[in-house]
Amino acid sequence: MAPVSSPPPTETLVARSREGDAEAYGELVRRHFRAAYAVALAVTREPAEAEDLAQDAFLVAHQRLHECREPARFHTWLLQIVRNRSLNRLEHLKIRSAHADSVRTSDRASGIHPAAGDLALRRRLLDALSELSEREREVVLLHDLEGWTHAEIAEVLDTTEGNSRQFLFQARRKLRTSLQAVKKEVTGGD
Amino acid sequence: METEPKVDLEALAPSPARVESCVEAVIARAFPPPPSLWEALAWAGRFALAAGLLLAAAAWLFFGTRQPLPARPPGPVPAYAPFPDQALLSLGARGEVDAP
Numbered sequence: 001m002a003p004v005s006s007p008p009p010t011e012t013l014v015a016r017s018r019e020g021d022a023e024a025y026g027e028l029v030r031r032h033f034r035a036a037y038a039v040a041l042a043v044t045r046e047p048a049e050a051e052d053l054a055q056d057a058f059l060v061a062h063q064r065l066h067e068c069r070e071p072a073r074f075h076t077w078l079l080q081i082v083r084n085r086s087l088n089r090l091e092h093l094k095i096r097s098a099h100a101d102s103v104r105t106s107d108r109a110s111g112i113h114p115a116a117g118d119l120a121l122r123r124r125l126l127d128a129l130s131e132l133s134e135r136e137r138e139v140v141l142l143h144d145l146e147g148w149t150h151a152e153i154a155e156v157l158d159t160t161e162g163n164s165r166q167f168l169f170q171a172r173r174k175l176r177t178s179l180q181a182v183k184k185e186v187t188g189g190d
Numbered sequence: 191m192e193t194e195p196k197v198d199l200e201a202l203a204p205s206p207a208r209v210e211s212c213v214e215a216v217i218a219r220a221f222p223p224p225p226s227l228w229e230a231l232a233w234a235g236r237f238a239l240a241a242g243l244l245l246a247a248a249a250w251l252f253f254g255t256r257q258p259l260p261a262r263p264p265g266p267v268p269a270y271a272p273f274p275d276q277a278l279l280s281l282g283a284r285g286e287v288d289a290p
Contacts, residue, residue: 037203051212141202144199173194
């Protein structure tokens with residue numbers, strides 16, 4: 001019976017990527033793309049923008065891979081790049097005062113979920129997410145969407161596990177309230 | 191603390207196909223393929239053409255913009271050139287050369 005090969009650890013993939021191994025870097029991107037997307041989405045609240053930012057962050061990370069001092073914690077380093085770039089992008093959008101328009105336009109152009117029902121559900125979720133603080137969005141997306149533990153979230157967001165739990169509790173409560181209010185509006189309320 | 195039930199946020203996540211397409215896009219931009227032989231030849235041709243144009247422009251600047259020599263006035267060529275003779279006479283008067 002052939003031995004089951006375990007996936008290579010992150011530090012090995014980082015080392016191979018530094019030597020120009022495209023396949024290794026592809027595996028790193030595959031492994032961390034959704035987390036990068038979640039953080040970008042928490043900041044920008046716009047799926048298409050978040051997707052672009054996640055891709056840009058991976059390109060920047062590749063160019064600066066030699067600066068990653070702890071390859072085993074590649075994800076922490078990467079998500080800092082994602083957050084910084086997302087905040088810069090948000091600032092840029094605010095300056096142009098075109099955020100609302102770009103959200104509507106790119107939402108239609110985005111090919112993430114083409115079905116109309118999915119688009120409506122996604123819009124409701126995005127509206128509900130916008131009621132949260134940025135930190136609450138980051139925690140709820142990383143925990144409930146990506147399945148990260150509070151220890152991992154605390155490390156990435158530079159906070160404590162207790163705070164992470166607190167943010168998650170508040171985020172879930174606000175989301176539920178917001179979504180229930182929308183449901184009542186749709187069904188006529190009771 | 192964590193007693194609030196989870197809200198399903200999966201509709202916000204990119205689909206696996208979308209993730210794979212993003213991975214390919216990142217790799218294509220991070221690791222561009224080396225140029226093919228034809229592309230290398232095309233670039234060499236472009237450089238040769240640019241160098242030729244530069245050389246032609248430099249040659250035109252050097253040779254093409256020079257003023258032509260003034261044309262000789264019309265009429266017969268004088269049998270002697272007055273000015274040099276006069277100059278020679280003045281030199282001869284000073285005893286520096288023999289008078290013609």
